Amino acid sequence: AVEAAARRPRVGGRGHGEEEARVEVVIGRTPKLPVGTEGYSLVINYDAPTTGEEYLRRAAIAAEASVLDDAASPRVVYTMVLEKQLQGRGCRESKHLLRRAKRLAQADPELGGPAKAAEIDSALQYLGNDYDCDEEEEEGEEGEDDDACDCVHCRSQSSGSVSFHALRPSQPPGGRSVPGVEVVRVPLEALEDLSSATALTHSRLGDHACTLICLHNMYCHTPWDGYEHMFALPRGMGSVRVIMVLATGSSWHDYPDVGSFAGGVAWTDILDMDSMDVADRLIERLVEHEVELLGGCGERLFLMGASQGGGQSMLRFLRTRRRLGGWIGAVCHVPTAPHAPCSRDPLVDPSRPRINCSQPMRLLAGELDTTFPAPLVLRDAERLRQVGGFSDVVVTVQKGLTHEGPDDDDALPPELLFLQQHLPSMVSPPCRSPVRSPASP
16 A cells, blocks of 8 residues: 555656656565665655664665765655654664764764754754653643743734834935834734734835845744844835734644654654645735735745744745745745645646746755754755756855854844845835736736
8 A cells, every 4th residue: 555655646747647756665674675776765664673783774775876876866764753662772773873973974074064963963853852742732731821922912912013123314414214124013813804904004114125024933923023123225225114924823834743843854844734824825915915015016025934934934935926026034944845745845736836936035044953954955945946946046054053043142133144145136126117016827
């Protein structure tokens, strides 16, 4: 049954009825492995190896294939582990092997350096976790209010707010000063009634250069509070309207596997596309409204996000039929396969829009990020190019950056410094007439 499912033709694949993969299913604790490993890109341990030696024997298939076959697809060993196996011999010996590999990678740039070491550490976090799902569920039932967001916006039950920052002297002198940044904060659920929400948050700028729709990281509505001035464009380029959407419950989507919180993102982390679709539908409505405020000039609207908000905002960029200015994100991965189910991968949808394939996508990855390791992010970006056809994708791996950001409390948010580096060159001049931006069929 497993082999039959693996051989099933994939929608949007190479051709109608053409097999996508060569599949071999072997059974046993020390199964006889296939001879001739060219073409194999994936080894799945459906049952965890019972010894470290057996793990290496199976991993050798992927290692040999990478030498014999120059195909661009990554070589992956993916192991499924039951909680009861975490204390067993197989996991103990596998952890020992991974720790040795981490030390070797850390010491030798040719073996991946600190970024590869962080990716290995991400896997070690899973094998070393003592996360008790039942205990967490019981705690959640006893005190659900304990997890309620206590940020100022939630405590005050805000329906939306507008503030102004980076006040700039008028030109010529003596006139009215103009703010460099208009910040709108609006709860995601308020977008269900868009007309009421926009009545509270309509723009006071009149003629802003561009709009940024920003999605925060998980469980934090306020990562950019106190740093609003950093969204400003250089002098002479005009004002920026920034829409900070506040996710319901501080999370953009659900996770079908609570074990996802035990370590970093695995090769496949099974994103919950149904809940992502709910947020995406509301963000889509907001995008349409804000483009209309820009006179239909979608090239002056940008999507931005960090961590979980980065993936959610990129999903809208991949799906939109509006030509937008671009996407900027930090410490996140790409919401496509292998992280999303193949049947929901926006890159292989036959009817997907391609209108933004030439628009800039800029992603900041942390060299020491163990949640979204840099090697994983770089593979995702390459798939955006090769499968998605996106031609202007640039990933910057920042030396020493972790997922949580700098240890120094006085340090500026790295994602906003990254934004300052890239946004000015991406902003288009104002459209000459209120003509709707082109949309793909």
